[in-house]
Amino acid sequence: MRTQKLIQKMLFIEILKGMALTFRTMFTHPVTRRYPKVKRPVMPGFRGLHALAKNDEGKLKCVGCGLCGAYCPSKCIHIYTSEGEDHTKVVDRYEIEVLRCVYCGFCVEACPFGAITLSEHYEYSDYSREPFYMTKEKLLSNWDKYFAGEKGKRYLRDFWRPKTADFAGAEDQATFSKVRRKK
Amino acid sequence: MNMMGIFEKIVTPGSIDVAVRILIILVKIAIVVGIALLHVAYATYWERKVIGHMQVRLGPIEVGWHGMLQPFADGVKLFFKEDIIPANADKPLFYLSPVIFFVAALSSLSVLPFFNDFVIANINIGLLFLFAMSSLGAYGIVLSGWSSNSKYAFLGGLRSASQVISYEIAMGLSLVGVMMMAGSLNLTDIVNAQHSYPTGMYAIPQILGFFVFIAAAFAETNRLPFDLPEAESELVAGYFTEYSGFRFALFFLGEYTGMIVMSSIAAVCFLGGWTIPRFVTDVLPFLSVVPGIVWFLLKVYAFMFLYYWVRATLPRYRYDQLMSIGWKILIPLALLNIVITGFIKVMVEGLL
Numbered sequence: 001m002r003t004q005k006l007i008q009k010m011l012f013i014e015i016l017k018g019m020a021l022t023f024r025t026m027f028t029h030p031v032t033r034r035y036p037k038v039k040r041p042v043m044p045g046f047r048g049l050h051a052l053a054k055n056d057e058g059k060l061k062c063v064g065c066g067l068c069g070a071y072c073p074s075k076c077i078h079i080y081t082s083e084g085e086d087h088t089k090v091v092d093r094y095e096i097e098v099l100r101c102v103y104c105g106f107c108v109e110a111c112p113f114g115a116i117t118l119s120e121h122y123e124y125s126d127y128s129r130e131p132f133y134m135t136k137e138k139l140l141s142n143w144d145k146y147f148a149g150e151k152g153k154r155y156l157r158d159f160w161r162p163k164t165a166d167f168a169g170a171e172d173q174a175t176f177s178k179v180r181r182k183k
Numbered sequence: 184m185n186m187m188g189i190f191e192k193i194v195t196p197g198s199i200d201v202a203v204r205i206l207i208i209l210v211k212i213a214i215v216v217g218i219a220l221l222h223v224a225y226a227t228y229w230e231r232k233v234i235g236h237m238q239v240r241l242g243p244i245e246v247g248w249h250g251m252l253q254p255f256a257d258g259v260k261l262f263f264k265e266d267i268i269p270a271n272a273d274k275p276l277f278y279l280s281p282v283i284f285f286v287a288a289l290s291s292l293s294v295l296p297f298f299n300d301f302v303i304a305n306i307n308i309g310l311l312f313l314f315a316m317s318s319l320g321a322y323g324i325v326l327s328g329w330s331s332n333s334k335y336a337f338l339g340g341l342r343s344a345s346q347v348i349s350y351e352i353a354m355g356l357s358l359v360g361v362m363m364m365a366g367s368l369n370l371t372d373i374v375n376a377q378h379s380y381p382t383g384m385y386a387i388p389q390i391l392g393f394f395v396f397i398a399a400a401f402a403e404t405n406r407l408p409f410d411l412p413e414a415e416s417e418l419v420a421g422y423f424t425e426y427s428g429f430r431f432a433l434f435f436l437g438e439y440t441g442m443i444v445m446s447s448i449a450a451v452c453f454l455g456g457w458t459i460p461r462f463v464t465d466v467l468p469f470l471s472v473v474p475g476i477v478w479f480l481l482k483v484y485a486f487m488f489l490y491y492w493v494r495a496t497l498p499r500y501r502y503d504q505l506m507s508i509g510w511k512i513l514i515p516l517a518l519l520n521i522v523i524t525g526f527i528k529v530m531v532e533g534l535l
Contacts, residue, residue: 015497022237022496032241 045159047103047118050096050134051142053152060140061115064091068107068116076100077107077116094136099129114162117155119146211303215292223439224254230491237495261435264428269332272425276330281426281433284323288440291316295447296371298457298475309370310362313448314355317403320441321347324405324412324422327434331425339421342502343412346402349509350409354399356517360392360524361385361452374456383460386453391520393453395513397489400445402509404438406490408497409505442490443483450482 008014033040042048053061064081076097084090107116119142126132134142147155156162228243228250235242243250268277294309296302306312321344328340362368364385365376377385386393402409413421423434450456457475464471500508 018496019492022492025239026233026236028239030236030241031239034241034244 042120042122045155046120046122047105047108048122049119049124049142049146050098050101050139051117051119051146052094052136052139053115053117053147053156054140054143060091060136061113062091062094062111063113063115064089064094065112067110067112071106071110073104073106074100074102091136094139096134096139098124098132098134108160112163114156114160114165117143117147117152117160119143121146208303211301212293215297215303216289219289219292219440219443220436222443223436224258226439226443226487227257227435228254229487230494233488233491234495237492258432261432262429264431266428266430267425269425271332273330273332276326277425278430280323280327280330281423281430281437282323283326284320285433285437285440287316287319287323288437288444291444292440292447294370295444296374296451296456297479300371301476302371305369305371308368310358310368310373310448310452313444314351317354317441317444318347318351320437323434323437327426328422331422333425335418335420336422336424339412339414339418339424342418343405343422346405346409346411346505346509349506350399350402350513353395353509353513353517354403356514356521357392357395357399358448358452359517360389360520363521363524363528364389370451370456374451374458377455378458378461381462383458383462384453384455389453389520389524391516391523393449395517395520396449396453398508398513400449401490401493402505404441404445404490406442407494408500410499411502411505414499442487446483446486446490447479449486450479454482454486456482 055061064079066079066081069075069077069079078093078095078097079091080093081089082092103118105118108114108118121142124131143152231253232242232250243253246252246256268274291313293303294306294312296305324343324347325340328336328338328343331337361373364380365373367373367376377383380388382388401407405412412418413423418424423431426434455478457479459470459478
Protein backbone atom coordinates (compact mmCIF):
# COMPACT_ATOMS: atom_id res chain seq x y z
CA MET A 1 0.00 0.00 0.00
CA ARG A 2 2.74 2.40 0.98
CA THR A 3 4.87 1.62 -2.02
CA GLN A 4 1.84 2.08 -4.23
CA LYS A 5 1.29 5.51 -2.72
CA LEU A 6 4.96 6.35 -3.13
CA ILE A 7 4.88 5.36 -6.79
CA GLN A 8 1.72 7.38 -7.28
CA LYS A 9 3.42 10.38 -5.73
CA MET A 10 6.56 9.96 -7.81
CA LEU A 11 4.67 9.68 -11.07
CA PHE A 12 2.36 12.60 -10.20
CA ILE A 13 -0.73 10.48 -10.75
CA GLU A 14 -2.98 12.96 -9.00
CA ILE A 15 -1.57 16.02 -10.74
CA LEU A 16 -1.92 14.23 -14.08
CA LYS A 17 -5.52 13.38 -13.23
CA GLY A 18 -6.20 17.03 -12.51
CA MET A 19 -4.52 18.07 -15.72
CA ALA A 20 -6.60 15.56 -17.67
CA LEU A 21 -9.71 17.08 -16.12
CA THR A 22 -8.75 20.63 -17.11
CA PHE A 23 -7.86 19.43 -20.59
CA ARG A 24 -11.24 17.77 -20.99
CA THR A 25 -12.97 20.87 -19.63
CA MET A 26 -11.29 22.96 -22.30
CA PHE A 27 -13.47 21.35 -24.94
CA THR A 28 -16.76 21.71 -23.11
CA HIS A 29 -19.07 24.55 -23.94
CA PRO A 30 -18.42 27.73 -21.91
CA VAL A 31 -21.21 28.81 -19.59
CA THR A 32 -20.51 32.52 -20.07
CA ARG A 33 -23.50 34.67 -21.03
CA ARG A 34 -22.38 37.59 -23.16
CA TYR A 35 -24.79 39.87 -21.36
CA PRO A 36 -25.23 43.10 -23.29
CA LYS A 37 -25.32 41.15 -26.55
CA VAL A 38 -27.23 38.09 -25.43
CA LYS A 39 -29.90 38.72 -22.84
CA ARG A 40 -31.64 36.14 -20.72
CA PRO A 41 -35.36 35.97 -21.34
CA VAL A 42 -37.11 37.63 -18.42
CA MET A 43 -39.29 35.26 -16.43
CA PRO A 44 -42.99 36.12 -16.33
CA GLY A 45 -43.91 38.11 -13.25
CA PHE A 46 -40.42 39.64 -13.01
CA ARG A 47 -40.16 42.62 -10.67
CA GLY A 48 -38.37 45.43 -12.49
CA LEU A 49 -38.94 49.14 -12.96
CA HIS A 50 -42.26 50.52 -11.70
CA ALA A 51 -45.10 51.65 -13.95
CA LEU A 52 -48.52 53.12 -13.25
CA ALA A 53 -51.22 51.24 -15.08
CA LYS A 54 -53.71 52.91 -17.39
CA ASN A 55 -57.26 51.71 -17.88
CA ASP A 56 -58.89 51.09 -21.25
CA GLU A 57 -59.61 54.77 -21.72
CA GLY A 58 -55.95 55.58 -21.15
CA LYS A 59 -56.62 57.20 -17.77
CA LEU A 60 -54.74 56.62 -14.52
CA LYS A 61 -56.09 53.58 -12.69
CA CYS A 62 -54.80 54.76 -9.33
CA VAL A 63 -57.42 56.14 -6.94
CA GLY A 64 -54.98 57.48 -4.40
CA CYS A 65 -55.94 55.17 -1.54
CA GLY A 66 -52.33 55.09 -0.32
CA LEU A 67 -52.26 51.36 0.48
CA CYS A 68 -49.08 50.84 -1.56
CA GLY A 69 -47.30 53.60 0.34
CA ALA A 70 -48.51 52.19 3.64
CA TYR A 71 -47.27 48.69 2.80
CA CYS A 72 -43.97 49.76 1.32
CA PRO A 73 -41.18 48.47 3.60
CA SER A 74 -38.68 51.08 2.45
CA LYS A 75 -41.25 53.88 2.44
CA CYS A 76 -40.32 55.07 -0.99
CA ILE A 77 -43.81 55.78 -2.36
CA HIS A 78 -45.20 59.27 -1.84
CA ILE A 79 -48.81 60.04 -2.81
CA TYR A 80 -50.42 63.48 -2.68
CA THR A 81 -54.15 63.77 -3.32
CA SER A 82 -56.68 66.57 -3.33
CA GLU A 83 -60.43 66.92 -3.67
CA GLY A 84 -61.53 67.45 -7.22
CA GLU A 85 -64.89 68.32 -8.78
CA ASP A 86 -67.99 66.50 -7.46
CA HIS A 87 -65.96 65.34 -4.42
CA THR A 88 -63.85 62.77 -6.25
CA LYS A 89 -60.32 62.11 -5.07
CA VAL A 90 -57.67 63.37 -7.47
CA VAL A 91 -54.10 62.00 -7.42
CA ASP A 92 -51.93 65.08 -7.78
CA ARG A 93 -48.56 63.51 -7.35
CA TYR A 94 -47.47 59.88 -7.28
CA GLU A 95 -43.74 59.59 -6.75
CA ILE A 96 -41.40 56.65 -6.22
CA GLU A 97 -37.78 56.90 -5.14
CA VAL A 98 -36.55 53.98 -7.22
CA LEU A 99 -33.12 53.95 -5.60
CA ARG A 100 -34.70 53.11 -2.25
CA CYS A 101 -37.03 50.46 -3.61
CA VAL A 102 -36.23 46.84 -2.68
CA TYR A 103 -38.52 45.35 -5.36
CA CYS A 104 -40.45 43.26 -2.86
CA GLY A 105 -43.66 43.70 -4.85
CA PHE A 106 -45.80 44.44 -1.78
CA CYS A 107 -47.18 47.58 -3.42
CA VAL A 108 -48.46 45.53 -6.34
CA GLU A 109 -49.97 43.01 -3.96
CA ALA A 110 -51.58 45.70 -1.88
CA CYS A 111 -53.10 47.66 -4.74
CA PRO A 112 -56.83 46.87 -4.99
CA PHE A 113 -57.07 48.01 -8.61
CA GLY A 114 -53.85 46.79 -10.19
CA ALA A 115 -52.69 50.37 -10.62
CA ILE A 116 -49.05 50.08 -9.60
CA THR A 117 -47.09 47.45 -11.53
CA LEU A 118 -43.52 46.24 -11.78
CA SER A 119 -42.39 45.95 -15.40
CA GLU A 120 -39.86 43.55 -16.90
CA HIS A 121 -37.47 46.41 -17.64
CA TYR A 122 -34.31 46.27 -15.50
CA GLU A 123 -31.65 48.23 -17.42
CA TYR A 124 -32.00 51.81 -16.26
CA SER A 125 -28.60 52.90 -15.01
CA ASP A 126 -27.82 56.60 -15.17
CA TYR A 127 -25.30 59.20 -14.08
CA SER A 128 -27.36 61.22 -11.58
CA ARG A 129 -30.09 60.70 -9.01
CA GLU A 130 -32.81 62.70 -10.74
CA PRO A 131 -33.71 60.10 -13.37
CA PHE A 132 -34.42 57.63 -10.57
CA TYR A 133 -36.97 59.87 -8.91
CA MET A 134 -40.11 58.70 -10.68
CA THR A 135 -42.95 61.18 -11.02
CA LYS A 136 -46.48 60.33 -12.05
CA GLU A 137 -45.83 61.29 -15.67
CA LYS A 138 -42.73 59.15 -15.89
CA LEU A 139 -44.50 56.20 -14.32
CA LEU A 140 -47.38 56.53 -16.76
CA SER A 141 -45.01 56.67 -19.71
CA ASN A 142 -43.33 53.53 -18.33
CA TRP A 143 -46.67 51.79 -18.72
CA ASP A 144 -46.82 52.79 -22.37
CA LYS A 145 -43.23 51.69 -22.90
CA TYR A 146 -43.17 48.34 -21.13
CA PHE A 147 -46.79 47.22 -20.89
CA ALA A 148 -48.12 48.28 -24.26
CA GLY A 149 -51.09 46.35 -25.63
CA GLU A 150 -51.74 42.77 -24.60
CA LYS A 151 -48.73 42.61 -22.32
CA GLY A 152 -50.21 44.77 -19.59
CA LYS A 153 -53.49 42.89 -19.66
CA ARG A 154 -51.71 39.57 -19.39
CA TYR A 155 -49.62 40.86 -16.48
CA LEU A 156 -52.67 41.81 -14.47
CA ARG A 157 -54.63 38.72 -15.50
CA ASP A 158 -51.98 36.04 -14.94
CA PHE A 159 -49.67 37.33 -12.24
CA TRP A 160 -50.89 40.29 -10.28
CA ARG A 161 -54.64 39.91 -10.34
CA PRO A 162 -56.12 42.93 -8.53
CA LYS A 163 -58.20 42.11 -5.47
CA THR A 164 -61.22 43.95 -6.79
CA ALA A 165 -61.41 41.40 -9.58
CA ASP A 166 -62.34 38.69 -7.07
CA PHE A 167 -63.85 40.47 -4.11
CA ALA A 168 -66.69 42.88 -4.04
CA GLY A 169 -67.65 45.33 -1.33
CA ALA A 170 -70.83 44.94 0.67
CA GLU A 171 -73.75 47.01 -0.56
CA ASP A 172 -73.75 49.40 2.35
CA GLN A 173 -69.99 49.60 2.70
CA ALA A 174 -68.27 52.90 1.99
CA THR A 175 -65.85 52.20 -0.86
CA PHE A 176 -64.17 53.83 -3.77
CA SER A 177 -66.45 54.30 -6.73
CA LYS A 178 -64.52 51.77 -8.80
CA VAL A 179 -65.13 48.79 -6.46
CA ARG A 180 -67.85 46.48 -7.69
CA ARG A 181 -71.04 46.21 -5.62
CA LYS A 182 -72.40 42.88 -4.47
CA LYS A 183 -75.57 42.08 -6.23
CA MET B 184 44.57 65.48 -46.37
CA ASN B 185 41.59 66.12 -48.57
CA MET B 186 38.10 64.64 -48.12
CA MET B 187 38.67 61.99 -50.74
CA GLY B 188 41.69 60.65 -48.92
CA ILE B 189 39.76 60.26 -45.67
CA PHE B 190 36.92 58.58 -47.50
CA GLU B 191 39.28 56.15 -49.16
CA LYS B 192 40.97 55.40 -45.85
CA ILE B 193 37.67 54.57 -44.16
CA VAL B 194 35.96 52.75 -46.99
CA THR B 195 38.21 49.81 -47.63
CA PRO B 196 37.02 46.36 -48.68
CA GLY B 197 37.58 45.23 -45.08
CA SER B 198 35.44 47.97 -43.54
CA ILE B 199 32.65 47.39 -46.06
CA ASP B 200 32.70 43.75 -45.03
CA VAL B 201 32.38 44.71 -41.36
CA ALA B 202 29.57 47.17 -42.14
CA VAL B 203 27.64 44.55 -44.08
CA ARG B 204 28.03 42.06 -41.25
CA ILE B 205 26.83 44.60 -38.71
CA LEU B 206 23.89 45.43 -40.96
CA ILE B 207 22.97 41.75 -41.27
CA ILE B 208 23.13 41.38 -37.49
CA LEU B 209 20.93 44.46 -37.03
CA VAL B 210 18.37 43.10 -39.49
CA LYS B 211 18.42 39.77 -37.68
CA ILE B 212 17.92 41.52 -34.34
CA ALA B 213 15.00 43.51 -35.74
CA ILE B 214 13.39 40.34 -37.10
CA VAL B 215 13.87 38.37 -33.89
CA VAL B 216 12.72 41.14 -31.57
CA GLY B 217 9.72 41.93 -33.75
CA ILE B 218 8.61 38.33 -34.00
CA ALA B 219 9.31 37.70 -30.31
CA LEU B 220 7.25 40.71 -29.21
CA LEU B 221 4.41 39.63 -31.48
CA HIS B 222 4.63 36.22 -29.88
CA VAL B 223 4.59 37.82 -26.45
CA ALA B 224 1.45 39.77 -27.36
CA TYR B 225 -0.33 36.68 -28.56
CA ALA B 226 1.03 34.57 -25.71
CA THR B 227 -1.05 36.73 -23.37
CA TYR B 228 -4.09 36.34 -25.61
CA TRP B 229 -3.57 32.62 -25.94
CA GLU B 230 -3.06 32.20 -22.21
CA ARG B 231 -6.30 34.01 -21.39
CA LYS B 232 -8.13 32.01 -24.02
CA VAL B 233 -6.79 28.61 -22.85
CA ILE B 234 -7.30 29.31 -19.17
CA GLY B 235 -10.72 30.75 -19.90
CA HIS B 236 -11.86 27.63 -21.69
CA MET B 237 -10.34 25.42 -19.00
CA GLN B 238 -12.46 27.31 -16.47
CA VAL B 239 -15.59 27.03 -18.66
CA ARG B 240 -15.34 30.70 -19.61
CA LEU B 241 -14.82 32.32 -22.99
CA GLY B 242 -11.75 34.45 -22.43
CA PRO B 243 -11.31 37.64 -24.47
CA ILE B 244 -13.89 37.69 -27.22
CA GLU B 245 -15.13 41.25 -27.79
CA VAL B 246 -12.20 43.03 -29.48
CA GLY B 247 -11.94 41.87 -33.06
CA TRP B 248 -12.72 38.40 -34.33
CA HIS B 249 -12.78 36.15 -31.24
CA GLY B 250 -10.91 38.86 -29.35
CA MET B 251 -7.87 38.66 -31.61
CA LEU B 252 -7.08 42.36 -31.17
CA GLN B 253 -7.20 42.20 -27.36
CA PRO B 254 -3.38 42.34 -26.91
CA PHE B 255 -3.20 45.57 -28.90
CA ALA B 256 -6.12 47.06 -27.00
CA ASP B 257 -4.30 46.20 -23.76
CA GLY B 258 -1.09 47.70 -25.09
CA VAL B 259 -2.79 50.96 -26.05
CA LYS B 260 -4.49 51.09 -22.65
CA LEU B 261 -1.22 50.54 -20.79
CA PHE B 262 0.56 53.11 -22.94
CA PHE B 263 -1.93 55.86 -22.14
CA LYS B 264 -2.23 55.06 -18.46
CA GLU B 265 -0.96 57.56 -15.91
CA ASP B 266 2.60 56.88 -14.84
CA ILE B 267 2.46 56.86 -11.05
CA ILE B 268 5.67 56.98 -9.03
CA PRO B 269 5.39 56.61 -5.25
CA ALA B 270 6.60 59.67 -3.34
CA ASN B 271 9.04 57.66 -1.22
CA ALA B 272 10.36 55.52 -4.04
CA ASP B 273 14.03 55.39 -4.89
CA LYS B 274 13.51 57.08 -8.23
CA PRO B 275 16.60 56.07 -10.29
CA LEU B 276 16.24 52.42 -9.32
CA PHE B 277 12.50 52.60 -9.77
CA TYR B 278 13.02 53.77 -13.34
CA LEU B 279 15.81 51.32 -14.00
CA SER B 280 14.48 48.02 -12.68
CA PRO B 281 11.77 47.30 -15.28
CA VAL B 282 14.33 48.05 -17.97
CA ILE B 283 16.82 45.61 -16.40
CA PHE B 284 14.15 42.94 -16.23
CA PHE B 285 13.01 43.46 -19.80
CA VAL B 286 16.48 43.76 -21.30
CA ALA B 287 17.69 40.64 -19.49
CA ALA B 288 14.75 38.68 -20.85
CA LEU B 289 15.10 40.07 -24.36
CA SER B 290 18.86 39.61 -24.67
CA SER B 291 18.46 35.89 -24.03
CA LEU B 292 16.92 35.73 -27.48
CA SER B 293 20.28 36.61 -29.05
CA VAL B 294 21.82 33.17 -28.54
CA LEU B 295 18.80 31.02 -29.34
CA PRO B 296 19.06 29.12 -32.63
CA PHE B 297 15.62 29.36 -34.20
CA PHE B 298 16.48 27.19 -37.17
CA ASN B 299 19.57 25.98 -38.93
CA ASP B 300 22.17 28.78 -39.06
CA PHE B 301 19.71 31.42 -37.90
CA VAL B 302 21.10 32.71 -34.64
CA ILE B 303 22.12 36.28 -33.86
CA ALA B 304 25.23 35.33 -31.87
CA ASN B 305 26.46 31.79 -32.30
CA ILE B 306 28.66 31.86 -29.20
CA ASN B 307 30.29 28.83 -27.63
CA ILE B 308 28.84 29.41 -24.19
CA GLY B 309 25.26 29.96 -25.28
CA LEU B 310 23.77 27.95 -22.45
CA LEU B 311 25.81 29.79 -19.82
CA PHE B 312 24.73 33.09 -21.36
CA LEU B 313 21.11 32.05 -20.97
CA PHE B 314 21.67 31.19 -17.30
CA ALA B 315 23.39 34.51 -16.75
CA MET B 316 20.54 36.46 -18.35
CA SER B 317 17.83 34.65 -16.44
CA SER B 318 19.69 35.43 -13.22
CA LEU B 319 20.11 39.06 -14.20
CA GLY B 320 16.34 39.29 -14.58
CA ALA B 321 16.12 38.59 -10.85
CA TYR B 322 17.97 41.87 -10.27
CA GLY B 323 15.16 43.75 -11.96
CA ILE B 324 12.65 42.05 -9.68
CA VAL B 325 14.62 42.56 -6.47
CA LEU B 326 15.44 46.19 -7.27
CA SER B 327 11.86 46.99 -8.22
CA GLY B 328 10.66 45.46 -4.96
CA TRP B 329 13.18 47.41 -2.96
CA SER B 330 12.89 50.75 -4.73
CA SER B 331 9.08 50.84 -4.57
CA ASN B 332 9.32 51.39 -0.80
CA SER B 333 6.19 49.35 -0.26
CA LYS B 334 6.01 46.28 1.92
CA TYR B 335 4.12 44.18 -0.60
CA ALA B 336 6.57 44.94 -3.36
CA PHE B 337 9.46 44.35 -0.97
CA LEU B 338 8.14 40.96 0.14
CA GLY B 339 7.59 40.01 -3.50
CA GLY B 340 11.12 41.03 -4.39
CA LEU B 341 12.61 39.07 -1.46
CA ARG B 342 10.60 35.99 -2.31
CA SER B 343 11.63 36.21 -5.92
CA ALA B 344 15.29 36.60 -5.02
CA SER B 345 15.43 33.50 -2.86
CA GLN B 346 13.25 31.52 -5.25
CA VAL B 347 15.23 32.36 -8.36
CA ILE B 348 18.54 31.69 -6.62
CA SER B 349 17.33 28.30 -5.36
CA TYR B 350 15.89 27.15 -8.64
CA GLU B 351 18.76 28.49 -10.70
CA ILE B 352 20.91 25.73 -9.25
CA ALA B 353 18.40 23.01 -10.08
CA MET B 354 17.96 24.36 -13.59
CA GLY B 355 21.69 24.60 -14.21
CA LEU B 356 22.28 21.09 -12.90
CA SER B 357 19.40 19.67 -14.93
CA LEU B 358 21.01 20.95 -18.11
CA VAL B 359 24.42 19.51 -17.20
CA GLY B 360 23.19 16.12 -18.39
CA VAL B 361 22.42 17.65 -21.76
CA MET B 362 25.85 19.29 -21.89
CA MET B 363 27.50 15.97 -21.08
CA MET B 364 25.59 14.15 -23.80
CA ALA B 365 26.15 16.84 -26.43
CA GLY B 366 29.67 17.65 -25.30
CA SER B 367 29.11 21.33 -25.96
CA LEU B 368 27.57 24.49 -24.55
CA ASN B 369 26.83 25.87 -27.98
CA LEU B 370 23.11 25.58 -28.59
CA THR B 371 23.46 24.84 -32.30
CA ASP B 372 25.87 22.01 -31.50
CA ILE B 373 23.45 20.66 -28.90
CA VAL B 374 20.67 20.51 -31.49
CA ASN B 375 22.94 18.85 -34.06
CA ALA B 376 24.10 16.33 -31.45
CA GLN B 377 20.47 15.50 -30.71
CA HIS B 378 19.74 15.02 -34.38
CA SER B 379 22.51 12.45 -34.68
CA TYR B 380 21.37 10.72 -31.48
CA PRO B 381 19.08 7.67 -32.02
CA THR B 382 16.05 9.06 -30.14
CA GLY B 383 16.39 12.46 -31.78
CA MET B 384 15.47 14.21 -28.55
CA TYR B 385 17.32 14.34 -25.24
CA ALA B 386 13.99 14.39 -23.42
CA ILE B 387 13.89 10.59 -23.60
CA PRO B 388 17.30 9.63 -22.19
CA GLN B 389 17.31 12.74 -19.97
CA ILE B 390 13.75 12.31 -18.70
CA LEU B 391 14.84 13.04 -15.12
CA GLY B 392 16.69 16.17 -16.19
CA PHE B 393 13.74 17.23 -18.32
CA PHE B 394 11.38 16.95 -15.37
CA VAL B 395 13.71 18.96 -13.13
CA PHE B 396 14.07 21.52 -15.89
CA ILE B 397 10.30 21.90 -16.29
CA ALA B 398 9.78 22.46 -12.57
CA ALA B 399 12.72 24.86 -12.38
CA ALA B 400 11.58 26.72 -15.49
CA PHE B 401 8.18 27.33 -13.90
CA ALA B 402 9.87 28.67 -10.79
CA GLU B 403 12.42 30.75 -12.71
CA THR B 404 9.74 32.62 -14.63
CA ASN B 405 7.58 33.08 -11.50
CA ARG B 406 4.71 31.11 -12.95
CA LEU B 407 2.16 29.00 -11.19
CA PRO B 408 2.42 26.81 -9.17
CA PHE B 409 5.49 28.75 -8.02
CA ASP B 410 4.26 32.32 -8.48
CA LEU B 411 4.90 33.29 -4.87
CA PRO B 412 6.62 36.60 -5.78
CA GLU B 413 3.43 37.89 -7.36
CA ALA B 414 0.91 35.97 -5.28
CA GLU B 415 -2.21 38.07 -5.76
CA SER B 416 -4.03 36.86 -2.67
CA GLU B 417 -1.13 37.68 -0.38
CA LEU B 418 0.93 40.44 -1.96
CA VAL B 419 -1.51 42.40 -4.16
CA ALA B 420 0.72 41.97 -7.21
CA GLY B 421 4.11 41.33 -5.62
CA TYR B 422 7.17 43.19 -6.82
CA PHE B 423 5.35 45.34 -9.40
CA THR B 424 2.56 46.48 -7.08
CA GLU B 425 3.60 50.14 -7.34
CA TYR B 426 4.13 50.16 -11.08
CA SER B 427 1.59 51.39 -13.58
CA GLY B 428 1.35 52.26 -17.22
CA PHE B 429 4.23 51.36 -19.44
CA ARG B 430 6.61 50.49 -16.63
CA PHE B 431 4.18 47.78 -15.62
CA ALA B 432 3.93 46.73 -19.27
CA LEU B 433 7.72 46.25 -19.35
CA PHE B 434 7.49 43.79 -16.46
CA PHE B 435 4.62 42.08 -18.21
CA LEU B 436 6.50 41.83 -21.51
CA GLY B 437 9.61 40.67 -19.67
CA GLU B 438 7.73 37.91 -17.91
CA TYR B 439 6.24 36.59 -21.12
CA THR B 440 9.52 36.93 -23.01
CA GLY B 441 11.08 34.95 -20.18
CA MET B 442 8.47 32.26 -20.65
CA ILE B 443 9.14 32.13 -24.38
CA VAL B 444 12.90 31.94 -23.73
CA MET B 445 12.40 29.11 -21.24
CA SER B 446 10.21 27.27 -23.73
CA SER B 447 12.87 27.79 -26.38
CA ILE B 448 15.57 26.40 -24.07
CA ALA B 449 13.37 23.36 -23.47
CA ALA B 450 12.83 22.99 -27.20
CA VAL B 451 16.51 23.40 -28.02
CA CYS B 452 18.03 21.34 -25.22
CA PHE B 453 15.48 18.59 -24.75
CA LEU B 454 13.14 18.43 -27.71
CA GLY B 455 15.57 18.63 -30.61
CA GLY B 456 15.22 22.28 -31.61
CA TRP B 457 14.37 22.71 -35.27
CA THR B 458 14.97 19.05 -36.13
CA ILE B 459 12.67 16.10 -35.84
CA PRO B 460 13.91 12.64 -34.86
CA ARG B 461 15.36 10.67 -37.74
CA PHE B 462 13.17 7.64 -37.14
CA VAL B 463 10.19 9.87 -37.90
CA THR B 464 11.63 11.13 -41.19
CA ASP B 465 12.56 7.54 -42.10
CA VAL B 466 8.92 6.50 -41.84
CA LEU B 467 7.40 9.72 -43.22
CA PRO B 468 10.03 11.17 -45.57
CA PHE B 469 7.85 14.07 -46.73
CA LEU B 470 8.14 15.64 -43.25
CA SER B 471 11.76 16.61 -43.94
CA VAL B 472 10.45 19.17 -46.48
CA VAL B 473 8.82 21.18 -43.67
CA PRO B 474 11.11 24.09 -42.71
CA GLY B 475 12.84 23.77 -39.35
CA ILE B 476 11.28 26.90 -37.87
CA VAL B 477 7.89 25.16 -37.95
CA TRP B 478 9.11 22.33 -35.74
CA PHE B 479 10.87 24.76 -33.45
CA LEU B 480 7.78 26.92 -33.03
CA LEU B 481 5.55 23.88 -32.55
CA LYS B 482 7.78 22.70 -29.70
CA VAL B 483 7.83 26.17 -28.15
CA TYR B 484 4.05 26.44 -28.40
CA ALA B 485 3.63 23.02 -26.84
CA PHE B 486 5.78 24.04 -23.90
CA MET B 487 3.93 27.34 -23.57
CA PHE B 488 0.68 25.40 -23.55
CA LEU B 489 2.08 23.32 -20.70
CA TYR B 490 2.70 26.55 -18.79
CA TYR B 491 -0.95 27.57 -19.20
CA TRP B 492 -2.26 24.10 -18.58
CA VAL B 493 -0.39 23.80 -15.29
CA ARG B 494 -1.50 27.29 -14.32
CA ALA B 495 -5.14 26.37 -14.88
CA THR B 496 -4.79 23.14 -12.90
CA LEU B 497 -2.53 23.57 -9.90
CA PRO B 498 -2.91 25.81 -6.86
CA ARG B 499 0.02 27.81 -5.49
CA TYR B 500 2.54 26.09 -3.20
CA ARG B 501 3.27 27.38 0.26
CA TYR B 502 6.61 29.14 0.53
CA ASP B 503 8.34 26.54 2.69
CA GLN B 504 7.03 23.82 0.37
CA LEU B 505 8.50 25.72 -2.57
CA MET B 506 11.89 25.86 -0.86
CA SER B 507 11.81 22.22 0.21
CA ILE B 508 10.87 21.08 -3.30
CA GLY B 509 13.74 23.09 -4.73
CA TRP B 510 16.45 22.07 -2.28
CA LYS B 511 15.35 18.62 -1.14
CA ILE B 512 13.90 17.14 -4.31
CA LEU B 513 14.94 18.94 -7.46
CA ILE B 514 18.63 19.51 -6.69
CA PRO B 515 19.25 15.89 -5.51
CA LEU B 516 17.33 14.64 -8.54
CA ALA B 517 19.43 16.78 -10.87
CA LEU B 518 22.62 15.55 -9.20
CA LEU B 519 21.42 11.98 -9.52
CA ASN B 520 20.76 12.62 -13.19
CA ILE B 521 24.30 13.88 -13.66
CA VAL B 522 25.74 10.85 -11.89
CA ILE B 523 23.66 8.42 -13.95
CA THR B 524 24.48 10.19 -17.20
CA GLY B 525 28.18 10.26 -16.42
CA PHE B 526 28.17 6.64 -15.30
CA ILE B 527 26.50 5.46 -18.50
CA LYS B 528 28.72 7.65 -20.62
CA VAL B 529 31.83 6.11 -19.08
CA MET B 530 30.58 2.52 -18.83
CA VAL B 531 28.80 2.09 -22.12
CA GLU B 532 31.02 3.53 -24.78
CA GLY B 533 29.14 4.95 -27.74
CA LEU B 534 25.68 4.83 -26.21
CA LEU B 535 25.64 8.52 -25.37
